[in-house]
Amino acid sequence: MLGFRVGLGAWSQILTCCFSLLLSDRTMAATKLDRFLKSKSAGFVLPFIATVVLFAVWELVVILFKIPPFNLPAPSSIAQATINFTPQLLANSLRTLWTTLLGFLLAVGVGVVLGFMIGYSRVAYLMLYPLLVAFNTIPKAAIVPLLAIWFGANAIPATVTAFLLAFFPIAVNVALGLDTVEPEMKDVLRSLGANQVETFQKVGWPHTLPYIFASLKIAASFAFIGAVISESVASNAGLGYLIVQATSDFNVPLAFAALLLLAVMGVVLYAFFVFVEKKVIYWAR
16 A cells, blocks of 8 residues: 555656646747747748748649639749749839839828828818818729829829829828827926927927838838829839730739739838838837
């Protein structure tokens, strides 16, 4: 009986040790995973893995279900089309890129100025904000044919459409950033003798910067969307024009190659603003 108790106690100690080791291993693994998620490499490794998995599943689905290329091309077919039509893709992507950036820069200038006016002036808010909301509800695709009539099938309609889609979120976010500044902070600076300009420099501008960068990341995507919409209707070049031409020729792999190239450009521009945001407003993270 004594030997049975000793044996049972020994086995309980062994099981306890094994369970403790298992828990410690899980804790160590969780700690390593948490460290990896907080590291800079996680922002590159995890999206890369997700992209590889997406394309692998896509390729398998197309092969298993024998989907024809004119319905859904496999990633391998898209890669082959990218190689075969590299000159056309590069030329049209450059056209889309510079029209998008031009419209985006115009949107930044106009949006920031309007945002400051709306955020600082009650009169400007009452006069301009309803007009901005009303204008933003108009589908920009409905304006593209008018732009084609006014300016012709060139780069101007794409630039204007990119501007029209991008400036509204910038103006709204800048106005929101200024409007949400704590009144107590303004009162403190005014009690210390600060004028309107100094109050803006010390409080308004730093408080608005996170809102500005948030709007820039959104507006960049909107600018690409606007440019491609216009290029598909009123342009003689660009990725939107190339997609329409490729689909009319049933060259769907080329159309998907143009779409993926457009997505890559959007991600690069978004990552650029994320990088600049971390350098400029590191204190807001």
